[in-house]
Amino acid sequence: MTSLTLTLPDDWHIHLRDEEALPTTVTDIARWAGRAIVMPNLKDPVRTVADALAYRQRILAARPAESCFEPLMTLYLTDSTTVESVAEAAQSPFVQGIKLYPAGATTNSAAGVTALKALYPVIEAMEKHDLPLLIHGEVTDADCDIFDREKAFIDTALIPLTAEFPALSVVFEHITTRDAVQFVEAGSDRIAATVTAHHLLYNRNDLFVGGIKPHLFCLPVLKRDQHQLALRRAVTSGHPRFFLGTDSAPHTRQDKESSCGCAGCYTAHAALELYAEVFDEEHSLDQLERFASFNGPDFYQLPRNSGTVTLEKVSQEVPADLPLGSQRLIPLRAGERVQWTLMRSI
Ligand code: DOR
Numbered sequence: 001m002t003s004l005t006l007t008l009p010d011d012w013h014i015h016l017r018d019e020e021a022l023p024t025t026v027t028d029i030a031r032w033a034g035r036a037i038v039m040p041n042l043k044d045p046v047r048t049v050a051d052a053l054a055y056r057q058r059i060l061a062a063r064p065a066e067s068c069f070e071p072l073m074t075l076y077l078t079d080s081t082t083v084e085s086v087a088e089a090a091q092s093p094f095v096q097g098i099k100l101y102p103a104g105a106t107t108n109s110a111a112g113v114t115a116l117k118a119l120y121p122v123i124e125a126m127e128k129h130d131l132p133l134l135i136h137g138e139v140t141d142a143d144c145d146i147f148d149r150e151k152a153f154i155d156t157a158l159i160p161l162t163a164e165f166p167a168l169s170v171v172f173e174h175i176t177t178r179d180a181v182q183f184v185e186a187g188s189d190r191i192a193a194t195v196t197a198h199h200l201l202y203n204r205n206d207l208f209v210g211g212i213k214p215h216l217f218c219l220p221v222l223k224r225d226q227h228q229l230a231l232r233r234a235v236t237s238g239h240p241r242f243f244l245g246t247d248s249a250p251h252t253r254q255d256k257e258s259s260c261g262c263a264g265c266y267t268a269h270a271a272l273e274l275y276a277e278v279f280d281e282e283h284s285l286d287q288l289e290r291f292a293s294f295n296g297p298d299f300y301q302l303p304r305n306s307g308t309v310t311l312e313k314v315s316q317e318v319p320a321d322l323p324l325g326s327q328r329l330i331p332l333r334a335g336e337r338v339q340w341t342l343m344r345s346i
């Protein structure tokens with residue numbers, strides 16, 4: 001297959017950041033996605049509906065002329081989130097979920113949750129109001145090996161949580177392990193997962209062999225190849241509860257190429273083309289539309305998009321860097337080629 005037309009996709013997990021980053025991040029996502037779930041981990045987190053509405057306006061102001069791109073907003077769960085704020089969020093047509101970061105798990109997660117059980121009344125309210133909980137699923141215990149943190153989270157937090165709240169909608173974000181795939185497959189129809197392009201394309205050898213590649217460092221960290229292959233099988237299987245979430249996360253070149261480099265891969269510039277590479281390699285291009293355009297809106301109970309995008313199997317070179325406000329960021333595949341190109345978006 002050399003040409004592929006899909007219903008306009010959505011991105012169910014992205015970091016757009018704020019202020020001077022928005023012209024780059026919003027332009028890139030608006031090129032190929034109708035909507036995106038926007039992460040709330042700004043330096044000052046998006047905690048309230050009022051914060052989310054103000055942030056949404058800043059994103060809309062950065063949209064290219066004539067773009068119909070719609071940001072879908074999320075709130076940041078903290079130890080002081082209240083049952084009342086859940087009710088308010090559930091009533092807002094602009095807020096689609098609440099994001100759980102275990103405190104200290106990743107970028108801008110210092111205000112995250114320190115004791116999940118103490119928040120069970122808030123989670124109960126989310127279940128009652130049918131507001132999805134979006135989860136960064138890693139434990140933060142210093143003595144847990146970084147490669148085991150996702151599985152430990154499943155065992156110690158996710159299994160008890162989903163048993164206690166069986167009707168709660170849970171999106172297990174950016175899964176990286178076979179254990180997470182099995183957890184979702186065995187779960188109810190209220191449990192889904194997003195999968196990034198970088199976790200499908202790369203494994204930890206790509207991160208370390210031949211020298212450390214700071215631009216492939218993300219959290220959860222890339223795992224061994226058996227896990228990468230389990231993710232590839234899951235997304236190409238046609239299973240309805242795996243869907244596209246890039247976790248595209250811009251950091252400046254300086255912040256990545258540092259003695260203590262930040263976590264995050266920037267993929268919004270070519271994400272759909274990168275996913276197409278994976279599905280092509282797996283001889284499953286016929287499954288891409290479900291993953292990119294159907295499974296997400298069906299899970300979130302939103303309408304599927306009505307436009308289309310057309311991809312062709314024509315390779316393109318990724319620029320060596322991109323602007324990020326007054327600084328530069330290094331996108332995934334910088335200076336290298338991607339095997340597919342987005343030709344048209346209607
Ligand atoms: O790699 C990551 N980058 N993982 C996250 O969970 C957060 C993100 C960011 O905000 O940079």
Ligand code: ZN
Pocket residue numbers: 013014015039247249
């Ligand atoms: Zn993320």
